[in-house]
Amino acid sequence: MTKQPTNDAAIQQWNRIPREALEAMEPDGDFAKRHLINPVLLRMLGDVRGRRVLDAGCGHGYFSRMLAARGAHVTGVEPTDGMFSYAREKEQALGQGIGYVQAELARLPDLGGPFDAVVCSMVLAAVPDWKPAMRACVQALRPGGLFVFSVNHPAFEQLLTTWRAHGDYRLHRYLEEYTIPQTYASDFHRPISAYLNELAALGCRLRELAEPGLDPRTARDARDTTPGIESYVHLPNFLIVAAERL
Template structure:
């Protein structure tokens, strides 16, 4: 009998994420987040000054700090000990007013009222029992509030490694759900329809889907250190979705 992965097991695996990797992503995340994900998230959120935002699955807190620097009132939730400790240390040093809460997204505590927007960036693919996590994000919103989430694009996962091997992208499994081994903890493949249909079931109205491509000039600058990066110009490695709570 195959043991089904659990959120608790995933959290323990992500607890092995090293501090030096967090420090290397200061101040605005890794290459993909800087050039592909962050600009779209910020555009979708719009002016966040004075708004109450939840960073759901904040990791080491880099995006929470970006939102706070733009004037948002940020509450951030993270289940892992190591990344949460790092985020709290940064808050102690910077004093941005970010409130950090340790919790599994699937079992959110009372966070003190509804939020104007919830950001859940690159989190759902790491959560085995993801539907309760998405439901909690939606329920944390005020009516009409905005949920913005990003995932590895289900049609183009492992884009870079596949491109390096074949000079093109190849995919043999899409419709089923399965684990994708990674360095620290697995990701979980699900088709796009799984995410969008769950949004609909939760009463959300889709506002926008984005599939960002990398600027060719940035790809050219990075090609010597990151072979295959030109694949990001031609195919989207990420899917970013904005939806309103009904």
């Protein structure tokens, strides 16, 4: 039986991301975040002016900076040395008032009281022991606060690679949990029910579930540089969830 990786081991893997890869994602993330994830997250969060927002697992801080530019009072939590340092450097240069804290999500320190919203984008699927991290996100909210998270869609995680190989999408395993190697670190497959049932167990009410598809015009513009990108028009590569803490 394969031993389950620890959260600390996963954090060390994510520390492998080189600085040039972080700089390439300025100012609003990579292609998928720019066209599929960010617009949905921002719509779900609504007007954030004057609201306390926790960016849980903020990475190099691009979404924290987007939220601060929209008037939110942002705290970003990131466990890795490299991405945390990069986010701090950007804050020192831009002076947006973002407070960055280096910590693992499952072991959050005192962050100064409850938040109006917590966003956890493309993080939970990268955490081996993910339930304590989700619990910490929910517990950081005030009653009625909004928890928004995104993950690779568990039914279509390897959409682009399989589409390129076969001209369609093929999935052979869904119900069990397993590791998916990525460029710098691993993600962990879990069925949709795992995330939604844990939300319910934590006392949250589901407000919306989104499965965004790529605009066909954007796909046409990108197809020369990204073969198979038309798959994003037909199938959702991402799952985005908004829930309210009761």
